[in-house]
Amino acid sequence: MIHLSRLLHAPVIDSQYEDIGKLADVVTKYDLHEYPRVEALVVKKGKEELVIPWEQIENIGEKEVTLTVTKEHVTPYTRTGSYLMLVSDVLDQQIVDMRGVRVVRVNDLQLGKVGNTFAVVGIDVSNWSLLRRLGINVHAIPFYKSSSLGYIDWKDVSLVGRHSGDLRIKTRLAEIQKIHPADIANLIEQLNIKEGSRVVKALDDETAAKVLGEVHPKVRNLLVNLIGEKRAAEIIREMPTDEIADVVRRMPDSASSELLTKLESTEQTAVKKLSGYHENTAGSLMSTAFVTILPTWTIEEAQNYIRKISDEFGSIYYLYVVDGEKHLLGVLSVRTLFVSPSALKVSERMTTNMIMLRSRTRLSEVARVMTKYNLLSVAVIDKEKRIQGIISVDDIMRYLVPEA
Amino acid sequence: MVGWVKRNWPRVLFFLSVIGPGIIAANADNDAGGISTYSVVGASFGYSMLWVLLLITFSLAITQEMGIRIGLVTRKGLASLIRENFGVRWTVFAMVAMLIANLGTMMAEFAGIAESLEIFNIVKYISVPLAGFAVWFILYKGSFKTAQKIFLMFSMFYVIYIINGFHVHPDFTLAAKSLVTPTIQWTSPFLLTMIALIGTTITPWGQFFIQSYVVDKGLGLKHYKAEKFEVYLGAFITDIVSFFIIIGCAATFFVHGIHIQDAKDAAYALQPLAGDFAKVLFAFGLFIASMLGAFILPTTTAYAICEAFGWEHGFNTKWKEGKFFYSIILLSLIIPAGVVLIPHVPLIKIMLWSQDINGILLPFILVFVIKIINNKKIMGENTNKKFGNIIAWLTIGGIIAATVVLVISSIFPHAK
Numbered sequence: 081m082i083h084l085s086r087l088l089h090a091p092v093i094d095s096q097y098e099d100i101g102k103l104a105d106v107v108t109k110y111d112l113h114e115y116p117r118v119e120a121l122v123v124k125k126g127k128e129e130l131v132i133p134w135e136q137i138e139n140i141g142e143k144e145v146t147l148t149v150t151k152e153h154v155t156p157y158t159r160t161g162s163y164l165m166l167v168s169d170v171l172d173q174q175i176v177d178m179r180g181v182r183v184v185r186v187n188d189l190q191l192g193k194v195g196n197t198f199a200v201v202g203i204d205v206s207n208w209s210l211l212r213r214l215g216i217n218v219h220a221i222p223f224y225k226s227s228s229l230g231y232i233d234w235k236d237v238s239l240v241g242r243h244s245g246d247l248r249i250k251t252r253l254a255e256i257q258k259i260h261p262a263d264i265a266n267l268i269e270q271l272n273i274k275e276g277s278r279v280v281k282a283l284d285d286e287t288a289a290k291v292l293g294e295v296h297p298k299v300r301n302l303l304v305n306l307i308g309e310k311r312a313a314e315i316i317r318e319m320p321t322d323e324i325a326d327v328v329r330r331m332p333d334s335a336s337s338e339l340l341t342k343l344e345s346t347e348q349t350a351v352k353k354l355s356g357y358h359e360n361t362a363g364s365l366m367s368t369a370f371v372t373i374l375p376t377w378t379i380e381e382a383q384n385y386i387r388k389i390s391d392e393f394g395s396i397y398y399l400y401v402v403d404g405e406k407h408l409l410g411v412l413s414v415r416t417l418f419v420s421p422s423a424l425k426v427s428e429r430m431t432t433n434m435i436m437l438r439s440r441t442r443l444s445e446v447a448r449v450m451t452k453y454n455l456l457s458v459a460v461i462d463k464e465k466r467i468q469g470i471i472s473v474d475d476i477m478r479y480l481v482p483e484a
Numbered sequence: 485m486v487g488w489v490k491r492n493w494p495r496v497l498f499f500l501s502v503i504g505p506g507i508i509a510a511n512a513d514n515d516a517g518g519i520s521t522y523s524v525v526g527a528s529f530g531y532s533m534l535w536v537l538l539l540i541t542f543s544l545a546i547t548q549e550m551g552i553r554i555g556l557v558t559r560k561g562l563a564s565l566i567r568e569n570f571g572v573r574w575t576v577f578a579m580v581a582m583l584i585a586n587l588g589t590m591m592a593e594f595a596g597i598a599e600s601l602e603i604f605n606i607v608k609y610i611s612v613p614l615a616g617f618a619v620w621f622i623l624y625k626g627s628f629k630t631a632q633k634i635f636l637m638f639s640m641f642y643v644i645y646i647i648n649g650f651h652v653h654p655d656f657t658l659a660a661k662s663l664v665t666p667t668i669q670w671t672s673p674f675l676l677t678m679i680a681l682i683g684t685t686i687t688p689w690g691q692f693f694i695q696s697y698v699v700d701k702g703l704g705l706k707h708y709k710a711e712k713f714e715v716y717l718g719a720f721i722t723d724i725v726s727f728f729i730i731i732g733c734a735a736t737f738f739v740h741g742i743h744i745q746d747a748k749d750a751a752y753a754l755q756p757l758a759g760d761f762a763k764v765l766f767a768f769g770l771f772i773a774s775m776l777g778a779f780i781l782p783t784t785t786a787y788a789i790c791e792a793f794g795w796e797h798g799f800n801t802k803w804k805e806g807k808f809f810y811s812i813i814l815l816s817l818i819i820p821a822g823v824v825l826i827p828h829v830p831l832i833k834i835m836l837w838s839q840d841i842n843g844i845l846l847p848f849i850l851v852f853v854i855k856i857i858n859n860k861k862i863m864g865e866n867t868n869k870k871f872g873n874i875i876a877w878l879t880i881g882g883i884i885a886a887t888v889v890l891v892i893s894s895i896f897p898h899a900k
Contacts (some may be wrong), residue, residue: 123608171571184794213572272559272564273702302702
């Protein structure tokens with residue numbers, strides 16, 4: 081294996097021992113599931129540039145690169161399709177390390193034999209490779225340790241920056257989809273906003289919605305701006321109502337009204353109502369996705385109901401027992417539902433002295449109450465005791481640890 | 485007026501939403517070294533150097549405009565772009581240049597803190613460590629947003645100098661005439677002070693700072709016009725402040741033939757001439773100016789270096805991951821503070837020396853800026869127009885020429 085930085089600027093010698101220039105860049109074939117194989121070398125002499133196909137290269141090393149033909153017999157290589165220039169597209173650029181889930185800068189590339197081709201096998205992000213690039217012989221430094229720490233296999237990286245070849249964004253970023261949405265959100269915050277928006281664009285709507293729910297509101301507003309109204313609306317439609325309300329609340333008015341028109345009318349009303357609550361109050365954080373049941377149902381009926389509607393909810397901790405006008409009568413935990421005899425009525429098993437909060441309760445108070453009574457979620461009611469929404473423990477955690 | 489505001493309200497709001505980078509960056513140029521330099525300019529040479537100030541106002545506006553344009557188009561910091569387009573060697577070169585200039589400037593800031601508080605009878609062995617700790621604490625515990633608000637609030641204090649400028653009744657007719665009448669004295673003190681004047685107004689860190697600022701603020705090309713206006717406004721406001729410091733000192737010291745060497749002298753000497761009020765104002769202004777610089781410089785340095793070398797940065801990274809980031813910030817507080825704390829160290833020389841270093845290193849950074857802004861691959865259709873390039877190169881040429889003169893005059897200090 082050899083480092084790209086060692087090959088660069090090596091003199092290129094043709095078959096008649098004539099110096100035809102210096103190695104300036106390497107053209108590789110880009111394919112999502114393969115190591116990029118070297119297709120041609122870019123040789124520069126002054127302003128003159130010659131692209132020599134790999135077949136006409138006899139040998140490549142740090143001292144020199146030799147050709148099998150004379151300069152006149154070189155068949156210039158034309159770049160088409162998905163190609164990747166190692167120096168101008170990869171070296172010194174930022175990329176995503178998908179295993180470490182972080183954004184790193186490429187300090188060097190490692191090339192090696194893959195089958196019977198010569199290809200990029202990994203990238204070097206160690207600080208030692210910075211010294212190597214400066215022409216310092218790192219092996220001579222006493223405390224130098226060659227470790228695999230700064231080495232990332234090519235298959236674990238994803239390109240996010242600009243590129244000269246015709247690489248579809250989707251193909252380059254498709255792999256990112258495998259990462260947890262919360263981690264994608266962190267990556268996006270580390271990238272510059274242009275690259276971040278490319279990542280969002282490459283995701284499917286559902287993942288993108290989860291990611292947008294996790295990124296910092298300021299970054300999110302910028303992303304929504306950059307990915308375009310149409311796509312943004314498609315993504316936002318996939319979010320739960322309370323998150324849409326949160327997005328809308330933190331957006332400038334002009335932008336949010338545009339987005340609202342793209343939603344279905346029932347959802348529009350819900351979002352408008354939710355986004356009207358003040359920041360840092362229970363109303364601003366609550367979710368309108370909660371399960372309500374009637375007191376007259378049997379436990380079995382309630383169980384069957386949960387089976388039927390379970391898919392529509394992210395998580396269910398409690399069932400809220402209401403009358404026809406949504407007045408909150410009691411709660412039933414999923415555990416109680418599970419262990420109670422199926423013939424009993426809901427009203428016989430529900431807890432009636434439950435904790436309830438008003439929509440204008442401050443979030444710090446919400447956190448205090450939930451901690452004190454060990455609640456996984458808590459109901460938010462209006463002054464007539466009608467249930468408005470619920471706040472679950474993950475919502476309040478987000479408020480308490482915003483930077484996670 | 486009311487009608488105008490009503491009609492243009494959306495536009496006014498839009499402008500207010502982007503305000504910050506241009507004004508703060510430009511105002512931060514009036515830091516400790518800056519205020520000392522302006523005082524010396526006015527006290528030693530009266531109104532005769534004002535024409536230089538007028539010229540560098542244009543240079544400041546144009547170099548800062550290039551910075552925001554690159555930031556708005558690429559949404560990347562200057563350090564990132566240097567790394568991505570010029571490779572590791574040039575990056576190391578640029579970063580070392582910036583680091584040296586910034587450490588020098590930080591020394592000037594701490595020297596300014598020491599001098600200004602000495603007027604209030606606080607010795608530097610107390611004031612400097614306390615100031616350093618305060619900067620660290622606010623940066624570490626607060627957010628970028630709080631810091632930004634503090635910066636903007638600090639900028640308001642520069643009004644002090646304008647008030648002071650009026651207070652001492654300068655000769656405004658002569659000042660106006662001097663703005664447009666180039667005069668030069670071929671003596672080394674004059675040339676040296678002139679270079680310090682350039683070096684304190686246009687700085688390497690200023691280029692990094694303003695670009696990162698628009699990127700961090702998430703501004704895009706649609707904000708260009710508003711940002712450009714703000715940058716021009718910032719350059720104008722900054723140099724208005726400089727103008728008033730210069731004429732303020734010219735009207736008091738120069739006409740009375742009092743020789744001063746730095747801002748502290750200026751503050752003391754103002755007392756008999758303009759009363760206690762002027763002295764306190766001057767000292768307080770110097771303190772604020774030094775603190776403002778002390779906030780911006782370590783952060784700007786650390787962001788740029790970490791960005792260039794791919795090290796994790798930002799105040800919400802953990803210590804282990806952000807070890808380079810935090811180390812750079814701490815070192816750029818501790819080293820300069822340590823130097824200033826050496827007993828009997830000549831604080832005045834430190835201030836002047838730092839302005840000269842800035843002046844000498846500035847052209848290198850500006851060349852990177854010009855190369856980037858003229859690269860179609862990076863800037864698309866937003867590359868420099870011919871006119872902009874001419875002014876930019878003239879600025880660089882002017883600074884290089886001035887620097888050459890400076891070097892020669894420092895080798896032959898008594899040459900006339």
